[in-house]
Amino acid sequence: MSWTGAIDAKPSVRMAALAPDLLRTERLVVDAIAQDRGKATELTAQELAEWAGVGRTTVIRAAQALGYEGYSQLRVALVQELASESSAPVVESDASSLGVIRGRMLQVGSRLEHTLAVLTPEAIDSVLDTLDTADRVLVVGNGLSGPLAMALVMRLNAAGRSVEYFADPIAQQIAAKQLGAGSALFVLSGSGASRPTLEVMNAAQESGARVIAVTSFARSAVAKLADVPLVMPPTEETFHDELIHTSRGALMLFLEELVDLFVERRGERGRIARQTAISMLGRAIAD
Structure with a gap:
């Protein structure tokens, strides 16, 4: 599998989405580039190969896996990415705890566009159609997902789309096995490697259900198994950072917008459902 996203996606975005599941030697190339993109732009394919400790052909294969014809095209894209970053306005922040948090949030915010x-x-249209027409929808997320x-379940129910949710992995598998054709499983897995989630996906597909998955890595097991994978590269700069911080902020924002779009697509049905939900919330809020 190679890059299938936007043709103008930056190299760092492609690396974040694909690197975790590249061949080990190709991953060495990507890790070397991520370590110092500026240095990488000054190296030939042979020099980069020596730096990463691999063969020259591995460098070319890694570039092609990222969606480029060869390493020369990857170098040009790296130069363009670094140039755009250097021309971006610098946001000043103080050294206080609040200043640090503000700076980090602004840093994540600057990368949100690239997660799409x-x-x-x-x-997206396929997912919206499935949510609208499926007989049953089971939503599954384990661990940090x-x-x-749970948030997606509440939002979809408020939008008039009745969905099912179980916290226990065994209960998830039992429900998934009973979905059947015409129903759907909606999976959330940032890592794309959760074993309980993969078992639920297998059970759903055996039942004939359609499987939708939102995940961070294009070559993850979850993405490969899903009928409709929605891949959103992590907002962290490296896979190491993603494992340490495991942010789900971008995924949460995406799901909120997806449900809003679902409500709009349902027209009058969506409007009535939303008004009903607001009315119920109003009754639950004390004067």
Whole structure:
């Protein structure tokens, strides 16, 4: 599998989405580039190969896996990316704890646009159609993706789309096995490698259900198994950072917008459902 997202997606976005599941030697190339993109732009394919400790052909294969014809095209893209970053306005922040938090949030915010680079209009439309027409919808998220799944369930129910949710992995598998054709499983997995989630996906597909997955890595097991994978590269600069910080902020924002779009697509049905939900919330709020 190679890059299938936006053709203008930056190299760092492609690396974040694809690197974790590249061949080991190709991963060495990508890690070397991520370590110092500026240095990489000054190296030939042979020099980069020596730096990464691999053969020259591995450098070319790594570049092609990222969606480029060869390393020369990857070098040009790296230069363009670094140039755009150097021309971006610098946001000043103080050294206080609040200043540090503000700076980090602004840093993540600046990368949010790139998390959409792998998505396509066709995939989004397919998900919206499935949510609208499926007989049953089961939402699954385990580990750090669990809160995302619960939030999605609440939002979809408020939008008039009745969905099912179980926190226990065994209960998830039982429900998935009973979905059947015409139903759907909606999976949330940032890492794309959760074993309980993969088992639920297998159970759903065996039942004939359609499987939708939102994940961070294009070559992850979850992305490969899903009928409709929605891949959103992590906002962290490296895979190491993503493992340490495991941010789900971008995924949460995306899901909120997806549900809003779902409500709009349902027209009058969506408007009535939303008004009903607001009315119920109003009753629950004390004067």
